[in-house]
Amino acid sequence: MNLVACVKRVPDTASPVRPGRDGRSIDLGGVSFVLNPYDEYAVEECLRLKEARGGQVTVLSAGGPDASKELRHCLAMGADRAVLVKDAALDRDARSTAALLAAALQRIPFDLLFFGRQAVDHDNAQVGLIVATLLGLPAVAEVSKVDVGTGAVTVRREAEGGIEVHEVPLPCVLTAQKGLNEPRYASLKGIMKAKKMQIEEMEVAAPDALLEVLRLEPPPPRPPGKMVGEGAAAAPTLVKLLRDEAKVL
């Protein structure tokens, strides 16, 4: 089975976020980067499927040279092949990123194509479904369980109102939700092996971004709150405030 996971390098969620000097992107001072947490679930699922059924795992990222660090992390986890689509554009929106990846994927065979639910930088939650639509493939987003059958997969997806069970013919696109699996740590042996592996580079053409970012600002601070009191004795005052002041009861 050919398994492919698209992965993105993103700021660690604990990193500070401040507007940069251009007023549109973040100040990179003090920001550390990691593999997007949802993409970790995607890579882990590919590795598990390979271990259970055989095949090859390819990880694919579009970005600058720095992204090779996250690709190498995936190799250390156990991926067989890493491809970096060289991209110098700073303002890619989800649609143009998806077009870039879709073009690269014309050259990479796959049965199952995985994405993360969303990249935790711009929180778009779009790229996987756009790629699927551009490639004309069936897709299920935010899957929390995957069972591979012959020529099709059965997946679970949590929706409002219940857990949906979908059957999807291969090849198809899935996006990984938390709960899909517990990603492994890279072993020391894996890390040593990954150091020696080659990261393939690819160049493809893609349309320009169509979403223009006008401003990036810190969120407005919430007005200071009230400390109502201590312990169970505070309950009557709290209810009074919720009813008369906040008017939410």
Place this chain on the structure above:
Amino acid sequence: MTGEIIAFAEQREGALKKSAREVVTTAAKLGKELGAGVVAVAFAEGAVEGAGGLGRCGATEVLLAQGNGSAACARALADLARERQARAVLLPASAAGKDIAPRVAALLEVPQASDCVRLSAAAGSIEAVRPVYGGKALWTVKSRASCFLATLRPNVFPADESLGAALEPVRLPAPAGTPATLATLKEVLAPQGGRRIEVTEADVIVAGGRGMKGPEHFALLERLAEALGGTVGASRAAVDAGWRPHAEQIGQTGKTVAPTLYVACGISGAIQHLAGMSSSRVIVAINKDPEAPIFKVADYGVVGDVLEVVPALTEEVKKAKAAG
């Protein structure tokens, strides 16, 4: 200027969801600025209760369309948007809306602004404000394409039923042609812990964290949620400990919620938790540590043991509700 605004009116089991009124009202306000009509579209085989009432929220047309699954709904919306030369297509940032919108973006070749918290139109162009980096920053964006596609965070945009009069919904013919190979919905299983109000749809959320000390104490939160007419949510620590199902997790790797009232019980207020709930209207925090970061975002804070404060609060809420 030609062009209309398409508003996706979500329904479930023949009843409109609250988000439908929010999305149509927002579309109508933009439409007023841009001089554009608002076409509300609901996808359903049968009738949709209240669909005609979307006229009161400012829809100038209400359509009932057929679309089995997200891919088919996306195709129908994209076709309609082309036919009407749509200026904008708006959907809720619900499970369904988030599943349909990017497919529309791909078909129409327009960019999408996800999970917007504000939309405005000025000088003929639409701008959206949306949280990025887990809510640690806000982006103001606009589309360079002729159409703007956006999903709107539920519970953030007010619904207004005084913008027009009820309309007679018009049923669209079933789409021609055979759909491509698709994912097939086989069944819908009841959520873990039984059917309940989803956190993303709840008006009141009582959320518990590690400070609840164990799964058994969540019964206290169930009771408070019931008294408030809400539902229970959880921090990642409570979910990872196996105390609560994943569906209840609120935060960066869980659900994003914006209820009218959010009660955080025994939750420290880590930045990844705040990412999912800081646009709630009123936040109450109950925590034994007066220095807990959750108090920085709370409107009302109580320092104390959740196991004592929550039952007392439940009693007081019941008394207040009984008094009317």
